[in-house]
Amino acid sequence: MLFHKKDLDNPERYYGARKRLFIGLITGTSILLCSLLFAGWIIPLIGFSNIHPSLPYIFGLLFGSTVLFICWSTLGLVLQILKGRAVLGTAKMRGMTIRLFLPLMIMLARFLGIDKRRVRQSFIRVNNELVRSENGAFEAKDILILTPHCLQASNCSLRLSYNVDNCERCGRCPVAMLLKLRDHYGVKFAIATGGTIARRIVVKERPKFIIAVACERDLTSGIQDTYPLPVYGVLNERPCGPCLDTTVPELSMERALRMFIKNPAPPLQFEAAFGEADTKC
Structure with missing residues (x-):
């Protein structure tokens, strides 16, 4: 952990x-x-x-x-x-x-x-x-949630890196929770398989603010690569080790979103932590 x-x-x-x-x-x-x-x-x-x-x-x-x-x-x-x-x-x-x-x-x-x-x-x-301290709030449409592909369940056969809406929202990984946050608050959400793809997504989506999920190394390099674009980093959790079935707390993600969205919608009530019973390393 x-x-x-x-x-x-x-x-x-x-x-x-x-x-x-x-x-x-x-x-x-x-x-x-x-x-x-x-x-x-x-x-x-x-x-x-x-x-x-x-x-x-x-x-x-x-x-x-x-x-x-x-x-x-x-x-x-x-x-x-x-x-x-x-x-x-x-x-x-x-x-x-x-x-x-x-x-x-x-x-x-x-x-x-x-x-x-x-x-x-x-x-x-x-x-x-x-x-x-240096940034205010942004319109929801200008905020991008950017995550690594290791958040997706390793035994999932769906390809989400090009279209996150391919997800069936089974709840075995955090992707379903992130899609729920995206739909509720109206932000953008993308999954990147590496630094090059992440930069391509940023160029394509043209966000004004990024909430990025990754490990320490990838977050640090991502913050450096995208400067001066503001990036708020959320460290993932690695119950199975690095780059395999990683997770991110839903409360941390929602708190980060509500911190930077202008006039955010009412907070979501998550029924249970995702993947709690399905995560096996």
Whole structure:
């Protein structure tokens, strides 16, 4: 299973640990960047003065401005994560997190011996909070639910990746539940067999907002690939291991939908968890 029982019993502790890991790594990354910049300034300092007396000061000004920008953006991002809203004028920090900090954080985590999966979980959690703080609500028709094909029951013979309406809604996998959510709220829903197909679906459907279901690796790469399009990530559960009969809690999906739909319909009442009796690994 993806989650330990003790984590599920105390979700605040679980998500708090994720945010602490992200904040710790992003702070360490910023310190490392500033140290490298300082080394790049101090080493050629004497040589620059031989070229022109003012050159060390010009370079120092550029260095100081870069360090100040890194510190300001890091502080703004950390405060935005903690407060749930933009502060210090840092209204659009998700792009910097995705393009600059995440690759460096993964490198730092690898050096410190921290599992990459933990870093990705932390990034997804923080990305979701940034998406919530930087975006409002959308029309239902502009929202796309995008899921991997491993949510479909492995012993199902139907082909759903090109047309989800081929599903017979037998309830043996989460697809029936997702179709029910799609029909009830009026959003779009598609299943992708890989990153290339997922990008093709996004180009075809042209959504303004995506709720994506996947594992840590695929969610992280998907968020990076689709930027600046906002993506809210929902981690799947893997009772049978990776890429086989994965599941997603219906309450998590409906909560995510209602969070971003303008004037959503009344909440659905699911009679029972899908596939509870049929899942055999």
